[in-house]
Amino acid sequence: MIDLNPSTNSPAPSELGSSIGKAPGSGTRFDRKARLRWSNKLFRMICIGSTLFVCLVLLCILVLMLRTGVLTFADVSLSEFFFSTNWDPENEHYGALTFILGTLALTGLTMLFSIPISVIIAVFLAEMTPKWLRHILRPVLDLLVGIPSVVYGFLGLTILIPWLRDISGHDLADGLLAASIVLTIMVLPTISRISDDAISAVPNKYRDAAYALGTNRFQTITRVVLPAARGGIMYAVILGMTRAIGETMAVVMVIGNTAQLANSLFTPTAVLTSNIVMQISSVEFDSTWNHGLYMMGFILLAISILMIVAVRMLQKKGGRYS
């Protein structure tokens, strides 16, 4: 048998003790260790700093929104703003309920379409496709994210809406359905690629265990793999959802931009983002109208945070053993 380290002799216990303790060491080894520890500390500080920075950005944005937004309520009552559907600032009506409901409906509808499709695509990528196809599909899906939203909006306007008009018989098919279809396409890569990673990260030993019990692929995926990846899928859904909530440029091209409650999926209507983007650069800086738009930006954030919390609660309702 080979002698492992002939040069070093085991230290006496006291030596080991003192070398473990922080006693000032000597020579280069100590320097190296000190450096390692120092860099470890520094790195940790950088990480904390970065996290604080991200929070700071959010804080700044909140302040930016809120500082201007609260001025709305100097002229408009809370109840009008939140419970009236009459948005007609030229005539001093500032009811934002239409947009709030629109945002909720649009996000819900988009999630309804995109979650099942995206998760199925993720399963397809992670569990079923041959390797070569996977290597092609992943970058192509990511590519869809890089297509500017105006292109999606343009396609929506020139292809999707005429088609919807044909099948629905409406004169104008702009509205929630068109917007949610465009959004579904836009968030599909986000949800499916992040879920794909989450599913791929599930250790193979779980799959082996399930298959060895005689379960088929459907059972293994739905009962073992997806539950084990549910944390990752949840945050994929959250990121997709937030992207949908915050998307503006494409939505504004297909939703119709009419401040009225939608009585069908094909009625031109408006949501918080579309209304903000249409009007914020078109009104006077210090008008109630402008303040109201900032307030709507703030509400948008509040809604998305509420929805995030809701998704998290839903996710937690199943057991968690990871």
Place this chain on the structure above:
Amino acid sequence: AKSTEKGKIVINGSSALLPLTLQAASEFKKDNPKVKISASAAGSITGPQSVRKGIADIGAVDWDASKDVPGFKKFDGLVANPVAVTVFTAVVNTNVGVSNLTTKQLQDIFSGKVTNWKEVGGSDANIVVVNRKFGSGTRVNFQQKALDGKDFMSKGDNYKEVGSSGDMKTTIETTPNAIGYIDLPYVTSKMKAVSINGVAPTEKNVLNKTYKVWGIGYYMTKGQPTGATKAFIEYIQSSKFQNGSLKKLKFIPLAAVK
């Protein structure tokens, strides 16, 4: 002759004037290499507001913002420098049989009183009204000059608003029975410009003063322009530019309507 003018000019405001601004900027920079120009177009009203706030030197706007217009108070202390004449026209989808509308008919259509083409001499089909968003210079001009200041509708199943001239163009092109309005240069063969009160929207009719729906685009500055800004505005107002590039961009020179 390279000039020694230097400095930075920030331009913001109307998107309809943007092609003009960009063209002028690239020509101007050839002669004034030390001048930096950045142009953006967040929307007409943003122009004068940014100037007032001091974050832009020039605010491009489709109306004279130193005077009151419906919906917008005047901007005190800003000087309006006229730069170009723009012509506006009502446009309809090619499937619409109507090719002339009176002011009254336009008012009724855009306020939602008339909802079927047959009421204005067309076939039996619902009218789809496409409007520009509030604050658009095109909208302000069209409302003042084609609708005589009458209000637009703001709701309805067959009513939508679009954000830009490009979206208006695309929407009118692809939506049967649609009517909207647009700057004359954007009119394509895939849509139909409508005569108003029997007068066709052409440059000739503007020059002979029969067609009324046109406006002047302005560069708003804080006080009288100075330095590089002044030089730039003078360049754009120069007859070389007015009769050259500006015409090629299908705007009408200021001098022609004087």
Place this chain on the structure above:
Amino acid sequence: MQSIIEINQLNLYYGQFQALKDVSIEIPERAITAFIGPSGCGKSTLLRTLNRMNDRIPGTRIEGKVAVGGTDIYSGEVHVETIRKKIGMVFQQPNPFPKSIYDNVAFGPKQHGIHGKKKLDEIVEQSLRSAVLWDEVKDNLKRSALSLSGGQQQRLCIARALAVEPDILLMDEATASLDPVSTFKIEELAHELKERYTIVMVTHNMQQAARVSQQTVFFLNGEVVEYSATQDMFAEPVDSRTQDYISGRFG
């Protein structure tokens, strides 16, 4: 003894590497067969071919025939899930699901269509008892399986395999990380089960092989060096390498 598994001229390759060479053995019904041999000789690999778990390792190629109860399990006619349901497996490294103890054991039965709560409770208890784990976990079946100790996890995996009531049970060093007492109990269980089940176990423990198995197969570098009734092999091994190995002189 009637043989239930017949392996004929089996060759298995991981990519270029040949892990099994011309393996031909028979495994008797209702008896315990032990696979012994040095680490890396292919025991786990052969075990995996018996319920086609090797299908899951990419780059694996197989030649030859494995027949269970007369049916070639690599033929197109069979359903791999049915094979695996009837041929249970306990892995070399414990791999409980990240679920509760209860859910781990109830997993198999549930997937195979048993849903009554009472029935499931019963199966879970029985299986955990058989795997000598019941007393340690009965107070908190909702606890995560991942917080169990190594040996407890291994016994949980045994319980999970038993819960689907397979006909053949493959155990890959299932008692390696168990203390003598649990080991003894698992051996006892195996002994009892063999009245009705067929058991194939990989073990590094010669005593264990000698103690519980009726037949022993000795591997070396992917080849079967010798296989015969356990008492014969341990009494008078034919091959000198077997002799060396079981007496610990090998290597």
Place this chain on the structure above:
Amino acid sequence: MQSIIEINQLNLYYGQFQALKDVSIEIPERAITAFIGPSGCGKSTLLRTLNRMNDRIPGTRIEGKVAVGGTDIYSGEVHVETIRKKIGMVFQQPNPFPKSIYDNVAFGPKQHGIHGKKKLDEIVEQSLRSAVLWDEVKDNLKRSALSLSGGQQQRLCIARALAVEPDILLMDEATASLDPVSTFKIEELAHELKERYTIVMVTHNMQQAARVSQQTVFFLNGEVVEYSATQDMFAEPVDSRTQDYISGRFG
């Protein structure tokens, strides 16, 4: 024999559950100490407290004192990395990195500042030889560690731990999934190492404990029932429960 580790009144809780109760033992320098006891009694838990790996399990609470070479390793003064470098560990379940065999073994030395290719090559070869794996893998050190057999992975982990040249080596059932020959070689290695290192091993194998260790500690339900020199314990256990366990009558 001088003791190098002193454990004093150690209590350890996983949340509500008390996994170690009032443990007080001393571990002699340059000798092998074996921890024995039924599955789930707390052996791995105690082992983890010796190099503070339990810091990594959330919800763990500890009371009492663990001194290594007279230094309380839970005091604020010590650096946990230094402790872990000096006190190596082999886990109950093999956990190679998803890297090549070479990179697995060279990982530790690289972290501790050794970068010369030649020096690293040497360390890798030495460590793999010591862990009795060299001959099986020397032809392809670039192969992924995950494609090794269970036992090979475990030996790789031993090699990886040896490569950083710890003063104390903690082995959690490191030979459980090894064949007798490899086991024998690892035992031999331990025997040799103990001339210069201190070794603490968890084992379920009474013979192994008797064969290689100088001191044995017997656990039951988180308590130390008895601890003494190995020959004494196996010859005449004081406590009847020890007696029962080592003779296999327990439970």
Place this chain on the structure above:
Amino acid sequence: MSMKKQANAVPAYSFGKRRGASTLMDRIFTGMVWGVGIVVILFIVGLLFLLLEKGLPLLSWDFLYGVPSEIEEGGGIGPALFNSFYVLILSLLISIPIGMAAGIYLAEFAPNNKLMEIVRICVEGLSSVPSLIFGLFGIALFVEFFEIGLTILGAAVSLAFLNLPVLTRVTEESVRAVPVELRNASFALGSTHLQTIRNVLLPVAINGIMTGICLTAGRAFGESAVIILTAGVSTSGEMWDFNLLSPGGTLAVHLWYIQSEAIVPDAEEIAQKTTAVLIFVALLINVLFRVPLWLNARKNQA
């Protein structure tokens, strides 16, 4: 101690089809996944075809390198293309370190408490802020506070802010998904936390992190609202202008401009060509980012 077993001792060895719902479900499931997969593939192919079909054949070097024109046909996209890369790289240089560091903090260092849960929700909330609002934020910061006007720098930083939350959360989740055994193995060898992160966690998590980077790079590349507000629509008109304070219209902005306001007669063609270039470049970026991953995977294939 015995397993109950009611089946008779000698099993009948037929490994045929198992009756029952689960086999059927498996069939349906497999069919559905493949069906949806194929439909989506076809959809993507169709979409890409639609977007590339007209523009791709018309591409020329002059177009890629040329300066935009407002009047005559044949304008190029040179400066905008350059700005696209410039802004993208700058914003990634800012967002990747900060986002990854924050993600690593949340995954590795952060205590497991309510506060951190709130921080996570905040980060996710931040990702729902519309790009327009990041643009307003950029204006407030760069144009109004620092008074540097509409610049590349302002756009890059605002874009970085826009991308921070996604990068942070993706990094966090990928690092968190690394099996705990690997962490333990590294710590037990005496590695510091930083070493463990650098040498074990990040290499294992790199796939997920790369997904995040690709997603954010794509977003930054295709973003227009932020840039219109913070960097303007114009470019400096020169091809290689590295000045951080130059106006920074990018390709996506140029496309927006062409689609919404340009009067130039070949606007439609320019839009098609620009779209083709955008897609091509986005694909290039995605592939480039992945090359190291593929090499890495080849090396450590399990």
